[in-house]
Amino acid sequence: MTEETKIVSKVLVHECDEQALELLKKMCTQNNLVGLKVSTGDNTIGLKDASNEIDDVLKSNVDLGAVFLSEEPDQNDVSGMDLCESIRRRRPELPIFLRRNNTDTTEDLSPAVQESIAGCYKTGDEEKLNQLINDFICSMYYPIELAQGIEQISKEAFENLISDTHIRCDQPYLVKDQIIYGELFSLIPLESSWCRGYMMLQTTESEVMDLIRSVRTHIKSDRPDTRDSNNILNEVTNMIWGGIKSRYFSSEDSPTDAHRTQVPIIVNHSQKHISFGSTEPQLCFKYTLHEPQRPYPDVIIYQRLIFNLSWDPDKFAESDKAVEDLVDSGELEFF
Amino acid sequence: MAQILVVDDSATVRNEVSAFLKDNGLTVEVAVDGKDGLDKLQKDGQIKLVISDVNMPNMDGLTMAEKIRSDLGNSTVNIIMLTTESDPRMKERGKAAGVKGWIVKPFKGDNVVGSIKKLVG
Numbered sequence: 001m002t003e004e005t006k007i008v009s010k011v012l013v014h015e016c017d018e019q020a021l022e023l024l025k026k027m028c029t030q031n032n033l034v035g036l037k038v039s040t041g042d043n044t045i046g047l048k049d050a051s052n053e054i055d056d057v058l059k060s061n062v063d064l065g066a067v068f069l070s071e072e073p074d075q076n077d078v079s080g081m082d083l084c085e086s087i088r089r090r091r092p093e094l095p096i097f098l099r100r101n102n103t104d105t106t107e108d109l110s111p112a113v114q115e116s117i118a119g120c121y122k123t124g125d126e127e128k129l130n131q132l133i134n135d136f137i138c139s140m141y142y143p144i145e146l147a148q149g150i151e152q153i154s155k156e157a158f159e160n161l162i163s164d165t166h167i168r169c170d171q172p173y174l175v176k177d178q179i180i181y182g183e184l185f186s187l188i189p190l191e192s193s194w195c196r197g198y199m200m201l202q203t204t205e206s207e208v209m210d211l212i213r214s215v216r217t218h219i220k221s222d223r224p225d226t227r228d229s230n231n232i233l234n235e236v237t238n239m240i241w242g243g244i245k246s247r248y249f250s251s252e253d254s255p256t257d258a259h260r261t262q263v264p265i266i267v268n269h270s271q272k273h274i275s276f277g278s279t280e281p282q283l284c285f286k287y288t289l290h291e292p293q294r295p296y297p298d299v300i301i302y303q304r305l306i307f308n309l310s311w312d313p314d315k316f317a318e319s320d321k322a323v324e325d326l327v328d329s330g331e332l333e334f335f
Numbered sequence: 336m337a338q339i340l341v342v343d344d345s346a347t348v349r350n351e352v353s354a355f356l357k358d359n360g361l362t363v364e365v366a367v368d369g370k371d372g373l374d375k376l377q378k379d380g381q382i383k384l385v386i387s388d389v390n391m392p393n394m395d396g397l398t399m400a401e402k403i404r405s406d407l408g409n410s411t412v413n414i415i416m417l418t419t420e421s422d423p424r425m426k427e428r429g430k431a432a433g434v435k436g437w438i439v440k441p442f443k444g445d446n447v448v449g450s451i452k453k454l455v456g
Contacts, residue, residue, distance in 0.1 A: 157441075161441075217347060218347045218350040218351040219346060228346070231346040234347075235345040235347040235348060238345065241419065242439075242440060246419070329440060329443070330443030330446050331443075331446055331447070332415065332450050332451075333437045334436045335430045335434060335436060
C-alpha cells in the first residue's frame, strides 16, 4: 500500500439534474465515495428497464455503501420515489438518500417511501448532504494504519499458502451491504479491549478448486473436493487471524467477561444475506489472486471486518504501541 | 513407526510440514487434533518429536502437551508448537507443560530443519 491509501465506499447514483450531479461528485470526492451512475437519459428506457438496470448494478456490485436518488423524474419519467421501495426490498441494509426540490423533510411522502429512505436533502444543500453521508456512510472511523496492516498481513498469508500467484488488493472500502459473495465463506471472532467482532472471508468454490488443481497449494489432488477447498480457506483465515492477533492485540487486553455480550448472526441462504445485527459500515478488502503464467481463472477473495459488538478506534493506537517482542514468523524459539 | 508426529487440523499444514520433513529424510505420522495426537503417540513408541498446532477442535495443542506429560506419563518426547499464536501467556502455559520450542506460522522449513533433526537424534 502507498501513502495515498484511503478507505473508500461505493455508492449508487440515479440523478438527472446536472447541478445536483456536480454537487454529488464534489461530496463524493471529499468523502472518498466512488459513485456508480445508472442511466437516466435514454428515452427507450422505461421504469421497468431503469429498475432492471439498478437491479443489475445491485447484483454486480455486492459492496455498496449507499444509494442516492432524486424525486425529480428523469427523461424516462422515472423518479427516486418509483425506485426506492424496490431497492429497499432488495437491499434493506443500504441507506437511500432522496434529493428534493423544495424541502428536506419526508412528511408529505407516502408511508412506503418514508420507510424506504434514510434521509432527504434539499437541492444544493451541501451541509445536509454532508451530514447524511457522515451519519450513514462514514459513521464508523477505521484507522488507515489498521487497514494497511490488515492488507499486509493478509497478502503475506496468501503468499505463504499459495505459490506462483500475483496478489492485488483494491483500495479498502466501507460497505453497508450484507450480501454473501460466492459459496464459501469463513468467519472467525476478533476480540480485544478495543474491538469485538468478526473477520469474514468470502470466495467462490470453483476458483479455489482450480487453485488446488494448478498445484499452487499444499493440497495435492487432481480431483479436489469440498473438504480441500474448505481446508484452504480455513488455513488462510487462521493465518490472517493469527497475524492480526499478534500485531494488534496485546496479551493484556483481552475483553473482560463483562464485555462478552453476543448477538445472533443471521444467514439467509435464499437471499445470500448475512446479518451481524449492526448496520454500521464494515471494512472490506477485495483481493485478486492471479496466476501470471497459466490460464487459470483469478481467485477473488473478499475480506470483511465486522466490529458489531465493540469498537473503540482511539484505543487502537495504544494497542499498536503495546504489542512488543514479536517473534519472527517461521523461526524456532527454544524455551 | 515414525520419528515425528505432526498434529494440525489443517490438511494444508499437515501436508506442507510432513512433505518437507520427508524430503529431509525423516519419517512422519500425522494427526488431525489433540485427541488424535494423543492416540497416535500412545500407539507409536518410536516418536521422538511432536510438532503441533495450538488452536484445534476437540482438543487444543497445549492441552494435548499437558496430557502427554500427565496422562501418558511421557516425559521424554520433545514437543514444539507450530501456531499463529504468539501470546506470551500461551507460551508460558506451553513451557509449564514441557513444550520445548515455539514456531510462529508460517512454517519455514529451511529455518528449522537443523534444530528438528537434533531433537529427533
